[in-house]
Amino acid sequence: MASNGSSAGMSSRLAVTAINGLLAVKPLAAVAKRQARQKIVKRAEANGIPWRENVRQLQQQNLQADYDAIANPNLEYPEYYCRPFHAYAEGNLNWQAAWEAESAAMAVHAILCEETGDRGDFKLRRGYTKAFRDRVEIAPQRIVDLGCSVGLSTFELEEIYPEAEITGVDLSPYFLSVAHRRGQERRSSIQWRHSAAETTGLPAGKWDLVSICLVFHELPQQAALAVLKEARRLLKPGGYLTFMDMNPQSEAYKTMPPYVLTLLKSTEPYLDEYFSLDLEGAIASAGFTPPTVRFNSPRHRTLIARAL
Ligand SMILES: C[S@@+](CC[C@H](N)C(=O)[O-])C[C@H]1O[C@@H](n2cnc3c(N)ncnc32)[C@H](O)[C@@H]1O
Structure with a gap:
């Protein structure tokens, strides 16, 4: 007789096979994604995130x-960047994704705390800056936020270092347009730069802190290594690299039912590459001190290293 464990394993494998089969048939995948999307929007609004109203305003x-x-x-654009992401056929290169990016971040991060609305996202970002702030022994004067998207991570850096000159870099001109508009509304002096994080074109050795927040899970490994190399090029010796993203070792991912992980991977094409990257080794090999690791949420890790 099959044990509970193996029958659970069997039904889990069946679920993965069924989901992979569904996703392989394009019209079915489209229906599944549309339904998943409607659910996400509905749940976000029930949690106090006015998704459709935010989109309408933008x-x-x-x-x-x-x-x-x-x-x-x-x-x-690098080829890897032009693939579908997050269930948008044109990935990050379209207006819909840009209008929805803030609400999507709020919705995804709402599950990290029991409060509603934008508190989860705020707590995650504040947890990140708190995790590195007391380790950064200088007042950074020049900061780069690589993969800044619509500016949520960049505005958080500006909150904690209001005197710094800050540049946000991203490959999506649509996301940067939202960041630019939000920056004007906040009277921010952040500069927005449309370039790849691996080839920013910014001057070498002039920066005190480079932040990479929630970007690496969207990168193939070769691109991730190139971004670390670029971060080292940008920083002054002794400058700080700060990093935050999903923590593959967290219980949440280790115990995630395989079919849920399969669904997640269907919208995040490089998740496997991120999960299997030896990030600490890659940071050290790129010319940094071995990084300090902190856990700033039950699912996220912060790494801090100094340029050698
Ligand atoms: C999940 S978003 C998060 C970004 C933001 N730092 C935050 O904390 O909300 C990842 C961002 O990385 C950007 N990105 C991905 N690959 C990139 C690359 N090679 N160069 C620059 N930006 C990139 C995407 O366009 C997207 O805006």
Whole structure:
């Protein structure tokens, strides 16, 4: 007779097979994704995140002028970046993803605490900056936020280092347009730069702190290593690399039912590469001190290292 464990294992494998089969059939995958999406929006709104209202407001603002001010028309996108992400067929290169990015971050991070609305996202970001702030022995004057998206991580850096000159770098001109508009609303002096995090074109050896927040789970390993190399190039000797992303060793991921992980991977094409990257070794090999690791949420880790 099969034990409970093996029958559970069997039904879990069946669920993974069924989900992989479903996702392989394009029209079915589209229906599944649409339904999953509707659920996410509904749950977000029930949790106090006004998803559709946020989108409507950004849509009405017409961000074309922000786009024109930011976009680098000569930029060539790496092939890996042009794949579907987060159930958007055009990945991060479209307006819908940009309008929804803030609400999506709030919704995903809401599960990290028992409070509702944007508290989960706020706590996650504050947990990150708190995790490195007391270890950073200087007042950073120049900061780069690699993979800044719509600016949530960049504005958090500005909150804790209001005197610093801060540059946010991202490959999506749509996300940067939202960041640019939000920056104007906040009277922020953050500079937004449309370039790849691995080839920013920013001057070498001039920066005190480089932050990489929630980016590496979206990168193939080769790109992640190139971004670390670029971070080292940008920093002054003794400058700080701070990093935050999912913690593959956390119980939440270790005990996640395989079919849930399969669904997650269907929207995050490089998750396996991120989970199998020896991040601490990669940071040290890129010319940094061995990083200090802290756990800033039940699912996230913060790493801090200094440029040698
Ligand atoms: C999950 S978002 C999070 C970003 C943001 N730092 C935050 O904390 O909310 C990841 C971002 O990384 C950007 N990204 C991915 N690969 C990149 C690359 N090679 N160069 C620059 N940005 C990249 C994406 O466009 C996206 O905006």
